[in-house]
Amino acid sequence: MKTRKRESGARSHEKTLGGTLRSLWQSHSLIARQSVTKLLKTPVATAMTVAVIGIALLLPAGLFVAMDNLRNLSGGFSSFTQITLYLHDEVSQSEGEALREQLLTHENIAASQYISPAQAAEDFRTYSGLGDVISQLDENPLPAVIVLTPASIADNEGALLLEELSALPEVESAQLDLQWIERLQRFLQLAERGAAALMLIFSLAVLFVVGNTIRLAIESRRAEIVVVKLVGGTDGYVARPFLYTGTCYGLAGGVLAWVLLGLIMLMLHGPVTELLALYDSQYSIRGLTLLSGLALLGGSALLGWLGAWISVRQHLAAIEPR
């Protein structure tokens, strides 16, 4: 692509699509580099802005991780859920034991335990503190029971299993305590709503922080903007460095939030695992997955860009050469 001589002059430079794209790329990458360099020239101010954005993003990201873990954990709550089968009086101990064995082969039963009436009475005496009451009775009133742990109670599986078990001839009645699980799940739903609201609010905070920072940047580069407009810079050209700067702020804040979250997860991992072990759970908390982490970075960069865009829309038009 040769440049024609001066008569056709300034407008003759590369007009092909490839040339246009290349010069567009050169111009964008130049401005992106200039934006980063500018930010690094004032490390303290930049670090403070990034810290504010990072912390503002940390809360929604942390809530997201907490909710994610709770949801997973509550799915694993089946191990805390037990179905109690009260057997008919006629069912002998050996028949009961056999039933227990047989039930273990069921695909949705993880564990089962047979408790004879005598054992039940013994337990009652030991744990209830009302042992005397049972001693005064001529006959042991407690039925034999089989205590089952379902493999899963997700969706409707708990209820289906209960129905199936109630139909067994040996079983007088079957009982599954799902209420607290339901309450927990309702609570989680509520918490998710709250988390969503907080995410929105803190995203707005990021928007305002970036917007205000960009407003100050625009103000401090007023002279430059005037000159650029005088020599023919379009509004888009003038806005570009600020949009890049805003995006950089958002992205850096996102990275910071991810790192902080990682550190917090590292700190919490030991104690939470120990706590859950007390509940016989092998659940191990997890941080942001790679995908959610990338979504965090994308979202934060977008917030930064948007904050800058709003600020640019408001303040840039007001700066005109006079």
Place this chain on the structure above:
Amino acid sequence: MIKFDNVSKRYPGGHQALNQVSFELREGEMAFLTGRSGAGKSTLLKLIMLMEKANQGQILVNGKNLARLPRDQIPFYRRRIGVVFQDHQLLFDRSVFDNVALPLQIEGYPKHEADRRVRAALDKVGLLKKEKMNPMALSGGEQQRIGIARAVVNRPQILLADEPTGNLDPELAAEIMLLFEQFNQVGVSMLIASHDLSLIARLRHRILTLHNGQLVKDAIYHSAPEQTGSMN
């Protein structure tokens, strides 16, 4: 090239900066615009740059009516016009080279071609050796030459200058004018606002004289030395 037809400009607040001004600058012509401070020289140039809009009359530049130019076309229009300011309007956060390269960056020139043009412009104003320096470190005359290099780097058809020699000693001022004449000789139309009558009278170009916003004289040769005293 530039045609003013009964142009008036009144600023908000009532100051009548220009009153019924008409003239035409032909293609390739070089003219001076003179008059005391406040006579309307800067306003006239600002109207051409679309930094201000006329209240009355019509301004045609290159056949285009400026009043009908949509706002989003203004940047592209300004790229055809080079401007030199009295206060240089340089950016001190970048080198001499980058200051001159700014109009080309804005137009999206490929780097190799932009570099070539910037060096040619700097060579023309004699600052090629100082391209890496910060303009802050240079003298007033040198800063003005950076401004000129920037104004001509994308080869505009029109060059405007607002008191380009205002802060310079007579020798430097003469050098700058010589530079302008050289640009004019290769076909650039020029309009230069200056109150330095003794300097511009010697150059024997067309002189437009403004007084209280009115064009009072339009002559090739100015022989009114008694006015020099009244010019500040």
